Amino acid sequence: METLEFQSEARQLLQLMIHSIYSNKDTFLRELVSNASDALDKLRLESFRDKDMKVDVDDLHIVIETDPAERTLTVRDNGIGMTREDVVRLIGTIAKSGTAEFLRQLKEQQSSTSSDLIGQFGIGFYSSFMVADKVTLVTKYPHAEKGVRWESTGESTYTIEDVDDAPQGTSVTLHLKPADDEDRLPDYTEPAKIREIVKRYSDFITWPVRLGGEEINSRKALWARPASEVTEEEYAEFYRHISHDWNAPLETIRMQAEGTFEYQALLFLPSQAPLDLFMRDSKRGVQLYVKRVFIMDDCAELMPEYLRFVKGVVDAADLSLNVSREILQQDRHIQLMRRRLVKKVLSSIKSLMSSRTEDYLKLWREVGAALKEGLLSDFDNRDAILEICSFASTHSESELTSLADYVSRMKEGQEHIYYMTGDSRTAVENSPHMEALRAKGYEVLILTDPIDEMWVDSVPSFDGKPFQSVAKGQVDLETEEEKSANEAKAAEFADLLSWMSTSLAEDVKEVRLSTRLTTSPACVVGDAHDITPTLEKMYKAMGQELPKIKRILELNPSHPLVEGLHKAFAAGERESLADTAELVYGLALLAEGGELADPSRFVKLVADRVQRTF
Ligand SMILES: Nc1ncnc2c1ncn2[C@@H]1O[C@H](COP(=O)(O)OP(=O)(O)OP(=O)(O)O)[C@@H](O)[C@H]1O
Numbered sequence: 172m173e174t175l176e177f178q179s180e181a182r183q184l185l186q187l188m189i190h191s192i193y194s195n196k197d198t199f200l201r202e203l204v205s206n207a208s209d210a211l212d213k214l215r216l217e218s219f220r221d222k223d224m225k226v227d228v229d230d231l232h233i234v235i236e237t238d239p240a241e242r243t244l245t246v247r248d249n250g251i252g253m254t255r256e257d258v259v260r261l262i263g264t265i266a267k268s269g270t271a272e273f274l275r276q277l278k279e280q281q282s283s284t285s286s287d288l289i290g291q292f293g294i295g296f297y298s299s300f301m302v303a304d305k306v307t308l309v310t311k312y313p314h315a316e317k318g319v320r321w322e323s324t325g326e327s328t329y330t331i332e333d334v335d336d337a338p339q340g341t342s343v344t345l346h347l348k349p350a351d352d353e354d355r356l357p358d359y360t361e362p363a364k365i366r367e368i369v370k371r372y373s374d375f376i377t378w379p380v381r382l383g384g385e386e387i388n389s390r391k392a393l394w395a396r397p398a399s400e401v402t403e404e405e406y407a408e409f410y411r412h413i414s415h416d417w418n419a420p421l422e423t424i425r426m427q428a429e430g431t432f433e434y435q436a437l438l439f440l441p442s443q444a445p446l447d448l449f450m451r452d453s454k455r456g457v458q459l460y461v462k463r464v465f466i467m468d469d470c471a472e473l474m475p476e477y478l479r480f481v482k483g484v485v486d487a488a489d490l491s492l493n494v495s496r497e498i499l500q501q502d503r504h505i506q507l508m509r510r511r512l513v514k515k516v517l518s519s520i521k522s523l524m525s526s527r528t529e530d531y532l533k534l535w536r537e538v539g540a541a542l543k544e545g546l547l548s549d550f551d552n553r554d555a556i557l558e559i560c561s562f563a564s565t566h567s568e569s570e571l572t573s574l575a576d577y578v579s580r581m582k583e584g585q586e587h588i589y590y591m592t593g594d595s596r597t598a599v600e601n602s603p604h605m606e607a608l609r610a611k612g613y614e615v616l617i618l619t620d621p622i623d624e625m626w627v628d629s630v631p632s633f634d635g636k637p638f639q640s641v642a643k644g645q646v647d648l649e650t651e652e653e654k655s656a657n658e659a660k661a662a663e664f665a666d667l668l669s670w671m672s673t674s675l676a677e678d679v680k681e682v683r684l685s686t687r688l689t690t691s692p693a694c695v696v697g698d699a700h701d702i703t704p705t706l707e708k709m710y711k712a713m714g715q716e717l718p719k720i721k722r723i724l725e726l727n728p729s730h731p732l733v734e735g736l737h738k739a740f741a742a743g744e745r746e747s748l749a750d751t752a753e754l755v756y757g758l759a760l761l762a763e764g765g766e767l768a769d770p771s772r773f774v775k776l777v778a779d780r781v782q783r784t785f
Pocket residue numbers: 202206207210248250251252253261262292293294295296297340341415
């Protein structure tokens with residue numbers, strides 16, 4: 172027998188369980204039954220694939236036994252079981268992505284809300300320690316020679332040893348804490364209590380759950396029952412079973428197709444983003460069933476990556492039970508089905524947007540950034556995705572706007588949907604690029620998600636209105652009168668501008684007069700098709716070197732600094748003017764929150780000027 176230590180994160184979670192902060196302790200049984208059900212699914216699948224496997228799959232089931240005298244409760248399945256390595260890895264450690272983040276959040280929260288977080292994380296097996304002071308697990312994997320016995324009190328260590336006579340599958344025995352009404356700890360050796368819990372949380376489990384020889388769950392797949400007969404609670408429990416999210420789903424979507432390719436789908440939108448939503452190995456949430464038989468998790472063929480927050484089940488009638496990923500990828504029906512599922516999800520979000528705005532906004536805040544990835548990858552549905560997007564804008568400090576609402580507020584003569592990308596709302600609002608738009612009273616979308624930098628470059632328009640960055644290209648805001656006045660100014664400044672273009676040629680590709688500035692002396696803008704500085708930074712962070720992209724320096728001809736520059740130039744001043752030109756460029760960079768290439772030189776130039784004022 173070996174005594175091993177729990178990994179430190181596992182230990183912290185176990186402590187949480189022992190000093191259980193979650194008031195509904197009944198849920199431990201749901202976790203154990205859920206694990207047993209998964210183990211039975213896995214064994215059945217393995218037996219399809221591996222014909223030589225010597226296992227009995229004729230009567231796959233879950234048994235619950237209680238012993239009031241010994242105060243034990245056992246959940247036993249004859250499923251896939253675990254090898255010794257599995258037990259150490261799966262039960263002794265927490266390998267799930269997001270654990271560290273979870274524990275950090277947990278520390279920050281008051282205990283009253285921690286239960287929500289625990290739900291997000293899904294502590295599964297460890298929840299046994301809410302009700303037991305010792306847990307014994309005996310398990311055997313079909314190809315392993317021996318079984319394994321694992322035991323722990325949930326403190327820092329556990330013991331593990333080989334056993335010769337372990338039956339197929341896994342049994343988990345809880346040595347129950349004494350029942351305690353005050354601590355809301357019921358007597359879990361009472362059959363009536365067990366029956367009630369299984370009925371409430373695990374009724375839909377497709378495998379028989381037996382207690383005292385009697386089957387205590389109805390085993391009806393929710394998606395196969397008429398929608399009118401399924402209660403909200405039943406949906407919520409099922410959602411928890413498949414998503415490991417303890418929060419109720421925000422929306423339930425049901426679909427049914429008959430004819431040459433029959434299928435039923437039961438999909439859920441979450442009320443909170445899965446913790447792994449933006450992690451590299453994040454999973455898609457749709458499971459594939461064939462005629463009520465579980466086939467696979469995380470089915471990429473059914474849901475595109477940008478909808479990875481959608482959880483649920485698709486049950487197809489006309490596939491073979493040993494269908495493989497390769498077959499799925501090529502199957503025309505599957506592609507058709509996927510298209511319909513995506514359309515249905517997008518239209519459900521759209522109807523949330525109009526009928527339950529609060530819920531829609533909740534969803535958007537949680538998963539909007541993922542949804543926007545679809546603008547880059549799902550061309551067929553681009554318009555449908557744009558319709559369900561919301562953005563911050565200069566129209567309101569706190570409320571988001573849809574594009575349709577933006578368009579409805581467009582001023583007479585306004586042809587473009589204006590936007591500006593940046594690191595934060597403040598950076599965007601303070602940027603000199605916004606000045607003329609503000610003066611004209613035009614609304615500007617404030618796009619601060621990293622993904623925004625990407626999609627705005629590839630999505631040309633919404634509702635026939637082209638998107639236009641206020642920091643790129645020429646922003647055409649003037650009236651005819653203003654235009655001719657500006658042309659006159661441009662002629663007046665022509666020599667200065669061309670001299671400055673040469674003087675600053677290292678840094679900018681052109682110096683020109685601006686129509687977007689009212690109070691700042693200068694700003695830098697990109698050419699219409701150049702990538703933005705933020706995007707440039709993102710590419711660099713990903714290790715992609717790009718050729719230096721020169722931008723355009725725009726001067727505000729009515730600013731005293733620029734006027735002064737003009738005068739000095741006309742008076743024949745050149746040498747110190749070159750420094751001033753450099754200063755003006757530096758100021759423009761700083762004003763947009765950019766970085767100077769040589770800050771110490773800039774400081775020296777400024778100090779020099781300030782000195783001369785004394
Ligand atoms: N009865 C069982 N038979 C076979 N393997 C099991 C069984 N119970 C647990 N396991 C294995 O141990 C792993 C960890 O279980 P645990 O309940 O802690 O987390 P989980 O089920 O993966 O996630 P969650 O708790 O979020 O559902 C499972 O993923 C599974 O591989």
